[in-house]
């Protein structure tokens with residue numbers, strides 16, 4: 001399996017430099033290190049003791065028959081890092097490194113001078129397919145699609161930023177039972193006008209009409225199924241309705257994606273694989289990977305692992321039983337799973353994917369385990385398949401979010417509600433002159449508050465959807481970050497003339513300045529970490545911390561009122577902060593306003 005290897009920087013990072021120095025010091029003490037990989041210098045857990053730390057003295061002392069603290073003292077005397085940092089010893093023998101102000105200034109200077117803010121590029125770029133959003137067309141878009149859409153876009157942007165080749169694919173559910181229902185209701189009476197203006201709403205109405213009617217009457221259910229069979233057999237009228245449905249759904253979905261600043265390279269929906277399914281199943285049977293069971297074709301366990309870790313086994317009342325994956329029903333129809341196997345093959349063969357990330361609700365975990373296992377058995381050992389799962393959005397009652405009518409809320413309604421809540425906050429801002437200005441800001445704040453709230457939570461945790469909280473200016477919110485950006489820029493509007501800033505003038509004396517730089521220079525690491533763990537919330541939380549460091553700096557260190565080099569140095573810090581905030585927010589797919 002190809003690993004997304006941790007990024008190697010072209011220039012060494014501070015922990016790497018310190019690690020080299022520790023290794024040299026150990027050599028000079030004639031200590032043989034059994035496993036050099038275990039010599040580590042990491043970010044300090046507690047900033048009061050230093051910026052970086054190492055537990056190497058404690059690890060080695062025992063084997064050397066030495067007291068760890070004394071050994072740490074010996075070692076620290078030998079580490080040649082005078083210009084770079086102070087070294088102190090804490091507790092039973094931790095080495096703590098506190099970077100000198102000059103060293104921090106040097107790091108900030110090169111970050112400020114670098115076009116990409118010193119974000120390092122991966123040495124071995126991979127081709128990554130990100131499978132996200134993927135709503136089922138002509139069916140209510142369930143809340144999970146909010147999470148998938150937003151997380152998927154963010155992961156795609158971050159992976160692209162560090163040098164991977166990313167292919168964004170919207171694998172929409174555009175084939176299946178729901179089309180029988182929509183077609184049935186369509187033929188009973190479709191509102192052509194509304195189809196043009198509000199395509200998703202009209203399709204949803206058709207779906208609901210058929211769904212309600214089928215619940216009341218078995219005959220209707222049969223009629224819907226018959227419409228589907230006609231479509232699958234290629235009936236021209238039904239095919240035309242289906243094609244119009246698809247085009248309209250795309251139009252409606254694109255309106256939402258535009259609002260969210262989300263885009264795709266491909267829309268290879270389920271129907272794109274229709275022709276591949278029959279030969280695929282035949283192939284799987286011929287290769288002995290699938291077999292008949294009660295008239296259906298299924299994939300069973302290959303009985304190589306423990307049942308506990310076997311996705312094709314299930315424990316019922318203490319007994320392990322087969323839990324096969326069905327790939328062809330007894331009536332000859334194919335399944336979600338069949339399409340997904342064909343999709344992996346397409347992505348590997350046609351797109352040369354090394355990684356496929358499925359940003360999909362955790363409830364589909366069982367499906368993906370079976371799919372991944374099947375793909376391996378099919379010989380796709382090379383591709384790293386990952387289910388980037390996420391939890392549930394909850395209402396204030398702690399239960400999965402529902403509308404008042406008890407339905408799953410639609411993404412569009414959620415966004416509109418958020419914009420309404422933001423409008424209230426924006427209306428209090430008197431300095432915005434026109435109603436248009438206020439409306440534009442409310443749209444920006446509303447939509448991006450929903451996005452930021454999503455991205456700031458660990459994807460596996462459930463969170464409560466609280467509109468008032470997410471649009472508030474205070475708290476861990478999008479408006480707080482957007483405001484921080486605006487504040488870091490506004491100072492430049494107040495400057496009388498043009499100032500030409502020079503990196504050489506950057507120098508740091510105050511604690512708040514050093515802390516701000518400490519946060520700024522972590523940017524590259526934080527960005528890489530998002531992809532290592534498929535966790536946008538690491539970047540979201542980092543940006544909040546950076547914003548807090550900026551506000552503390554801004555309170556403690558006058559910028560415009562200071563003079564000479566200090567003034568210039570602080571202006572550089574404002575500029576660098578605004579650039580990192582803007583860049584980081586852009587990775588979260590959140591655009592920044594210039595005023596608010």
Ligand code: ARG
Nearest residue numbers: 131134135136171172173360
């Ligand atoms: N359409 C599916 C749903 O709404 C999600 C598809 C996810 N992607 C996939 N390759 N299975 O649940």
